[in-house]
Amino acid sequence: MSRVEQPSRRTVLAAAVAAAVTASAGPAAADPEAPMKTHPADAGRAVPSRTVDNRAWRSYADWHAGTRRGTRAVAGARPGLVIAKPAGTVGYTDPHTGTSARWEYGTWTSATHRLAVPATEAVVSWNAHTPSGTWIQAELKGTYTDGTSTPWYVMGRWASGDQDIRRTSVDDQSDGKSTVWTDTLAVDDPSTGLRLASYRLRLTLYRKPGTKATPTVWRLGAMGSDVPDRFTVPASVPGFAGELDVPRYSQEIHKGQYPEYDNGGEAWCSPTSSQMIIEYWGGRLTPEQLAWVDPSYADPQVCHAARFTYDYQYAGCGNWPFNAAYAATFDDLRGVVTRLGSLTDLETLIAAGIPAITSQSFLKEELTGAGYGTAGHLMTVIGFTADGDVIANDPASESNEAVRRVYRRREWENIWLRTKRYNASGKVVSGTGGVCYLYFPARPSAAQRRALAAVGVRA
Incomplete structure (x- = not known):
């Protein structure tokens, strides 16, 4: 900035x-x-006393416990998630280049994480390797304290390079109760008392059809927070x-x-x-x-x-x-x-x-x-x-x-x-x-x- x-x-x-x-x-x-x-x-x-909740998935047990379609957990010094037998193919038109292409994909969905701090905001972050011909998408679906749910919000489409897709956030995502602002999911009006009570995360791993290349995701997590409104903070x-x-x-x-x-x-x-x-x-x-x-x-x-x-x-x-x-x-x-x-x-x-x-x-x-x-x-x-x-x-x-x-x-x-x-x-x-x-x-x-x-x- x-x-x-x-x-x-x-x-x-x-x-x-x-x-x-x-x-x-x-x-x-x-x-x-x-x-x-x-x-x-x-x-x-x-x-x-507590304003932030962090949850990260990064062990073999974490990856193995999630719901997998076309992906598998891999063990080792740095456990991760990779494409196994793809769940299917899907088309994607890059909004920044206009290029359309087909991609094989697999998904992984976490179990529900109940926030220790019901949140007004959430930020998802990840650590991954995306060789040429691959990329990933991270999404979040939350449940509010009133029992209703958000849609699956795209929190990022990402590749380490820029030769296959342009890494991008996704605008114009809102359900009338919360909105994604670039990298932050925010409750629209915290003064109502509405908060995110829980969430699930979903990863989609993509690769060019017919190749053996795969992204590897080592870490996926979200930070939910409810920091009180304040102009000054205690020293x-x-x-x-x-x-x-x-x-x-x-x-x-x-x-x-x-x-x-x-x-x-x-x-x-x-x-x-x-x-x-x-x-x-x-x-x-x-x-x-x-x-x-x-x-x-x-x-x-x-x-x-x-x-x-x-x-x-x-x-x-x-x-x-x-x-x-x-x-x-x-x-x-x-x-x-x-x-x-x-x-x-x-x-x-x-x-x-x-x-x-x-x-x-x-x-x-x-x-x-x-x-x-x-x-x-x-x-x-x-x-x-x-x-x-x-x-x-x-x-x-x-x-x-x-x-x-x-x-x-x-x-x-x-x-x-x-x-x-x-x-x-x-x-x-x-x-x-x-x-x-x-x-x-x-x-x-x-x-x-x-x-x-x-x-x-x-x-």
Whole structure:
């Protein structure tokens, strides 16, 4: 997403969610030395002890237990799901190229998962390998707390490459109670009390007819959440100091490069952040993979990440699950989309050696030292100072050398975790409520496994 304060497609969701909140006036510029005040709309609101439910299918037992048509579970160090004898063939016309083709397919459907936190939103993410001539589709079907059900919502059509289909989200999916906004299924009016009580996930694996190629899906999961509406969040107490050695890449040095991918580097905060953490874990692209990039461009791997996270419907590189799926195309990496509840959660991860990519939106004056405002921006949290301030690799920097930033803990915590904010026009819009991407080894250490479990992620 772009670092400048401008509308994005995700602001359609922001407007829909914010409709239930009445605002009187925009905020005045804050005194950076003063403690953050609680917004009047937040007074007296109880914060539930748990706001996020994560469920992942990634073991042989998980895949074997699902309902399979034309697919089978495979064991091994990284269990997965593959096409066996296809269930049939189906036609698909790519809406972004107009190309029509027939595809063999097989499906897998999970058992019903009852959410521990009945959800206002759900995000599906997956880790898969899709060799040439293959692709996958992920869907979710939910049951509401009133006993009715959603249709099967397409949460993504994805391939790691772009030679067979164009990876894409699917617009115009709604049943009058909930709507899919790019990568997020959201209840249309949470103020009614309606929530998603449970869901099933369905995978469809595709391949060219007559071939033996198959996608392999290693991980499929969903994050359901019900984060309370709030302009301000409680302050956490600093508990860890330390910094991880994460590569630094600027999106800004790629301005104007490959404008077919969301107008070039100015909007590449998400793939730039992804590439930083992928390389922290040892992921590297080969010269052959980078051969398509203009050799005069610095950091060609950032251009590559932009191309291979690009969502052709969203027309941007900020699709959350597409970034997680891109990270998992590198050997021995997993990627998930989740929400965290506090900076204490981030400290737990950093202490175990796991950096995180966070999503936030803010006015220029709300984050001291940023020098910009944004309707949606991704950055990488790599550590904490002795005073508890946040050390971030912020790709919205003019050079790689300038990427490392230190942001005031209280300011940063609030802009990341709040769900409501005022935009530059004084209008109430939504915040991201603690969204982050986590990339970690397929075989994490015991300490990393404990840290992930502590923030609700099944490694």
